Amino acid sequence: MTTNLYSPSFYARPDWTSSAAEAAFDNPALAGKIKLRSIALGDTMSFLGDQLLVTVGARHQALRVDDWSVQTGAQTAHYDQSRVSPMAGVVYKLQNNLSLYANYIEGLSQGETAPATSNNVAVTNAGQSLKPYVAKQKEVGLKYDLGNTIVAATLFSTDKPRAYVNSANTFVAAGKDRHQGLELTVQGEPIKHLRTLGGITFLDAKQRSTGSATTDGKRVIGVPKHQLSMALDWDTPWVEGLSLDTRVLYTGSVKANSTNTLEAPAWTRLDIGARYLLDVQGKLVTLRARIDNVADRKYWASSGGYPGAGYLVQGAPRTFSLSASFDF
Numbered sequence: 001m002t003t004n005l006y007s008p009s010f011y012a013r014p015d016w017t018s019s020a021a022e023a024a025f026d027n028p029a030l031a032g033k034i035k036l037r038s039i040a041l042g043d044t045m046s047f048l049g050d051q052l053l054v055t056v057g058a059r060h061q062a063l064r065v066d067d068w069s070v071q072t073g074a075q076t077a078h079y080d081q082s083r084v085s086p087m088a089g090v091v092y093k094l095q096n097n098l099s100l101y102a103n104y105i106e107g108l109s110q111g112e113t114a115p116a117t118s119n120n121v122a123v124t125n126a127g128q129s130l131k132p133y134v135a136k137q138k139e140v141g142l143k144y145d146l147g148n149t150i151v152a153a154t155l156f157s158t159d160k161p162r163a164y165v166n167s168a169n170t171f172v173a174a175g176k177d178r179h180q181g182l183e184l185t186v187q188g189e190p191i192k193h194l195r196t197l198g199g200i201t202f203l204d205a206k207q208r209s210t211g212s213a214t215t216d217g218k219r220v221i222g223v224p225k226h227q228l229s230m231a232l233d234w235d236t237p238w239v240e241g242l243s244l245d246t247r248v249l250y251t252g253s254v255k256a257n258s259t260n261t262l263e264a265p266a267w268t269r270l271d272i273g274a275r276y277l278l279d280v281q282g283k284l285v286t287l288r289a290r291i292d293n294v295a296d297r298k299y300w301a302s303s304g305g306y307p308g309a310g311y312l313v314q315g316a317p318r319t320f321s322l323s324a325s326f327d328f
Helices: 018-025
Strands: 032-047 052-068 075-095 098-109 133-145 149-165 171-191 194-208 226-235 242-251 267-280 283-292 300-306 309-314 319-326
Antiparallel strands (some): 032 052, 052 075, 149 171, 171 194, 194 226, 226 242, 242 267, 283 319
16 A cells, blocks of 8 residues: 555555455465574683783574575575684773773675565565675774773674665665664663663664665664663662662664655653562562553654665553562
8 A cells, every 4th residue: 555654544444354364374385494504613812911802713604595486386596605704802901990892793694585566666576585695893892890880882883785676676785784883881880779771872874885876875774873771770778679660762763765755753762660579488589560651652663674665663552561480
């Protein structure tokens, strides 16, 4: 169906019958198989009296992908590829509680699957999985240990090939998506009985070498410029074993298509909860109660999909939950 994010079209609810469900699920066809194998080997060496730590290693990954046509049963794609990827890391202790670190890693990942249509036009290789691709990640950061709290700052960059539907309506891999940014994190117990965990991330994710002036340099679908998460957990002084917690999540606006003409707005969510520990016949029992999305905010939790054919995922409404766990 054709609609628009800013001026939506409304349709009647489709009929639901048992025969419709049976037709779809009574005899499902095999559409694809994915098999991933991985083994890694590494070693950490210390120098300068453990002031400098160097880790080197390699990872062997093997990825097999088989696709079949649901309509005809014929195999449409078969890939069985493997790769040995390097990995390396360095930690230099500027002081006992201050460390500078850097790492590099590569990974073999499954290629994306061609959509059925793009801009309401049939894609020529619909349902076909593209060949596996290699993603490369670089990271450098600083970590400061205050004893009861650890703060860290990390600069990172990740490159991966991008996939899109070209002018011939064929889904291909060309160009790349580059994600780079800064992450600031904090975790620990800055005050007795109060624990914190959170951080903020600044992201710059751009499409590169896409073959089209309408998408080159534009933001990657579904990636915000800012994200924040902060959680606090407090042991109450009134009741032994009772703790209260809260969490704030913020996600900046995201683009919902590759040309960046559609945008899902930023959102903020508040969650609260309580935890009670008690002893039952020598066994630890934990009772939990939570309210997620306290203000019952309506928001788009994420955006993604194929270039030119993105989708939106609606955030969950206010949710109450009760749970219990037992140690044996």
